[in-house]
Amino acid sequence: MIKNLLSSDAVILNLKAKTKKEALNEIATHLEKNKFVSSAKDFEAGLIAREKQFSTGIGESIAIPHAQNKSVLKNVVLIARSKDGIDWESVDGKKVNYIFSIALNDKDAALQVDTLQELSSALMNEETKVKLEKAKTAKDLLDALTVKKATKPVAAKGAKKVVAVTACPTGIAHTYMAAEKLQSAAQALGYDYKIETQGRKTDSALSQKEIDDADVIILAIDKGIDGMGRFNGKRVIKVGTKAAIKDSKELISEYEAGKGETVK
Numbered sequence: 001m002i003k004n005l006l007s008s009d010a011v012i013l014n015l016k017a018k019t020k021k022e023a024l025n026e027i028a029t030h031l032e033k034n035k036f037v038s039s040a041k042d043f044e045a046g047l048i049a050r051e052k053q054f055s056t057g058i059g060e061s062i063a064i065p066h067a068q069n070k071s072v073l074k075n076v077v078l079i080a081r082s083k084d085g086i087d088w089e090s091v092d093g094k095k096v097n098y099i100f101s102i103a104l105n106d107k108d109a110a111l112q113v114d115t116l117q118e119l120s121s122a123l124m125n126e127e128t129k130v131k132l133e134k135a136k137t138a139k140d141l142l143d144a145l146t147v148k149k150a151t152k153p154v155a156a157k158g159a160k161k162v163v164a165v166t167a168c169p170t171g172i173a174h175t176y177m178a179a180e181k182l183q184s185a186a187q188a189l190g191y192d193y194k195i196e197t198q199g200r201k202t203d204s205a206l207s208q209k210e211i212d213d214a215d216v217i218i219l220a221i222d223k224g225i226d227g228m229g230r231f232n233g234k235r236v237i238k239v240g241t242k243a244a245i246k247d248s249k250e251l252i253s254e255y256e257a258g259k260g261e262t263v264k
Contacts, residue, residue: 005077009034011138012080042071057090066102079141091242120176160215162186167198167221175199178220178244185248216255220244231263
């Protein structure tokens with residue numbers, strides 16, 4: 001789906017902006033100039049409103065500012081690169097060099113969730129990261145997002161299993177970024193895994209048996225979640241999504257070291 005939202009007319013190879021505010025303005029202006037939005041002012045206002053809820057700086061030099069409103073004439077994912085980097089109040093404190101700005105009309109609420117989920121997955125792919133770092137042209141940046149989605153590797157027989165739930169206030173970006181980070185960490189450590197995401201809809205819901213049989217339980221949540229009773233009596237590591245995005249490996253290690261709290 002992402003490839004259908006990419007366009008050579010929605011690439012800013014060398015962003016001039018020095019601040020987040022300037023970047024959002026430059027992005028909105030570019031989209032209006034290329035007829036993706038009818039009003040740069042209205043779209044920029046949507047981006048600013050989203051940033052006030054939660055910074056879209058997801059770490060690893062990446063930001064995903066997004067807005068879904070009536071000003072969008074044609075759905076698109078704009079890619080912008082900043083050579084010097086921009087302070088975006090990212091979860092890891094690093095400046096942002098790559099910006100993926102999602103512009104969607106307001107006719108299909110589910111589209112934003114699906115787009116963010118797929119984009120989050122692509123940006124966690126090591127092949128994508130390498131392509132972004134090597135990109136020299138606008139085409140290179142577009143090609144960086146066309147990697148094939150990795151299939152879940154088969155864990156070794158008898159491998160320990162991580163289960164987790166991720167959820168953020170807006171139900172979108174950080175929910176899926178935290179899930180991708182936890183999956184990557186589990187894979188790197190040789191664990192099997194299943195991650196439930198409670199965005200605007202719930203995906204990969206955990207059964208009571210899966211929770212009961214888990215070796216590691218992590219709740220990366222910024223709000224109350226549905227089905228919390230499933231974890232009663234269980235020791236869990238409970239943190240915000242930012243902590244999972246920043247260092248999921250550390251969270252798994254902390255659980256294995258006996259840390260956490262018992263849900264009552």
